[in-house]
Amino acid sequence: MPASPVCEPRVQNHPSSARRLAAWVLLSQVAATAASGLGWLAAGPREALAALAGGAVATVATALFALRYLGGSGATAGTVLARLFAGTLLKWLVMIGGLYILLGRLAWPALPVVTGFGAALLAQVASGFFKAMTERST
Numbered sequence: 001m002p003a004s005p006v007c008e009p010r011v012q013n014h015p016s017s018a019r020r021l022a023a024w025v026l027l028s029q030v031a032a033t034a035a036s037g038l039g040w041l042a043a044g045p046r047e048a049l050a051a052l053a054g055g056a057v058a059t060v061a062t063a064l065f066a067l068r069y070l071g072g073s074g075a076t077a078g079t080v081l082a083r084l085f086a087g088t089l090l091k092w093l094v095m096i097g098g099l100y101i102l103l104g105r106l107a108w109p110a111l112p113v114v115t116g117f118g119a120a121l122l123a124q125v126a127s128g129f130f131k132a133m134t135e136r137s138t
Contacts, residue, residue, distance in 0.1 A: 015073065022066035029059040031070045032123035036116040043112070050108040054116030057098030062124060065091040 033055025041048040068087035073085070095117075100112050 015070065018070055019066075021128070022070060024058060025124050026063055028067070028123040028127035029055065029062060029120040032119040033059060033116055036112075036119040037100050040112045040115065047109055047112040050102070050112035051116035051119075053102055053108065054099075054113035054118075055120040057095060057102065058120035058124070061091040061094040061098070062120075064094055083094075 011062075034050060036055055037048045037052040040051040065087040068090055069083050072083070099113070099117065102108050104109055
């Protein structure tokens with residue numbers, strides 16, 4: 001006798017799919033950071049390094065979020081929600097702390113740092129959007 005469809009849970013977002021999406025997002029952030037650094041190379045090596053550092057802050061923060069949120073397996077909804085909140089808090093702390101160090105303590109040029117940071121964040125949003133669009137069309 002076949003099992004009833006009600007008894008079989010259907011997984012819509014498999015963990016491996018989430019890990020692939022996280023890798024895709026991180027790769028796009030690295031590419032956007034590199035492009036930003038290359039763009040600022042015309043202004044000088046210090047500006048290019050500042051753009052790379054700004055993008056690295058956003059990329060590292062996203063990587064730590066993904067590790068915290070996607071770490072572990074077989075958790076209850078409450079545990080997953082706690083991981084989401086902890087990962088988001090960690091991401092914000094790394095971003096704020098990294099920008100404080102680059103702009104406040106090291107006094108690197110602000111425009112290249114913010115450009116690299118913004119490029120990496122824009123790549124995060126764009127890669128998630130385009131990945132979702134390609135999955136929806138297949």
